[in-house]
Amino acid sequence: MSQNKNIAGLLRQIAVLLDEQGVAFKPAAYRKAANTIEGLPHDVSTYKTEKELMELPGIGEAIAAKVFEYLQTGRIHRLDELLVQQGGISPDLLMVEDLGLKRARLLQTELGIKNVADLIKAAEAGKLRTLPRFSELIEQKILENAKRVTERSRRFPRAEVEDDVAFLLKTLRGVPGVEKVEAAGSFRRHKETVGDIDILAVAKHREKVMDAIASLPIVRHVVAHGTTKLSFDLTSGIRVDIRFVEPDQWGAALLYFTGDKEHNILLRKLAIAKEWKLNEYGLFHGEKLVAGKDEKDIYDALELPFIDPTERRGELPG
16 A cells, blocks of 8 residues: 555654654654554545544544645645755654664764665664764664564565464464454455455453463564554564454454455445445444444345455456
């Protein structure tokens, strides 16, 4: 989803520049919105109105307006203003953990580093340790984190990650309180290559899931964990996101996060034709839940046969 990634990067730039000004609260809101948009299983342009976009977690009126401004014009005026005032910084550099804004600024001015590739080259040459705020130890840590950013842009052959995914699912199913767990995304659609792994889970004790994952030998680094999502990197370099959903949302979430984009768009259009709304939380008629617990229930409500995940692409049957 290159457009999602681009927009997320722009929102993170706004967050950093507001941080630099000492603005409170807003930077965190922009980062949360960036994470939401980057994590969408389909292109953000499929949302036709700002109100529809505002139904997503962390997307308020002001940020929704900026997203639509970008979709319509290719720019965000507020970001342009901040860049004029403070100067730009590569969103890729901001994705490198432990680098931080002040160090990134220093790298730009002292070494002319503009992106992650430049950063890796300079770190491997030992140039970072000579600068203020850096040391040999910090240089090595930033080099490792920069390589992780590069890894996340790579697509992995499905066969290369199958064993790890099977091990993760087996582990999760053995955690007390886990009721359901399944891989979603392009892995579930049996695509030849995958960029990351999405796993959905219904669990009574989410902390136990997080503890079980963190102790696994194939887990290299836990990136973030909260009440609804756990993100970590495997030793292979692939990123895994575990999303926790409610039991009555299971089918809708599994359908939504399996995709593909075109399939999801067509299902949403069928729902709209019935004056319903379909999203990751369920199929709704107004505020009333029509279906959501099982994927088949949603297909039945839309008067469609159940479609195997491997066939969820493009045109619908019939």
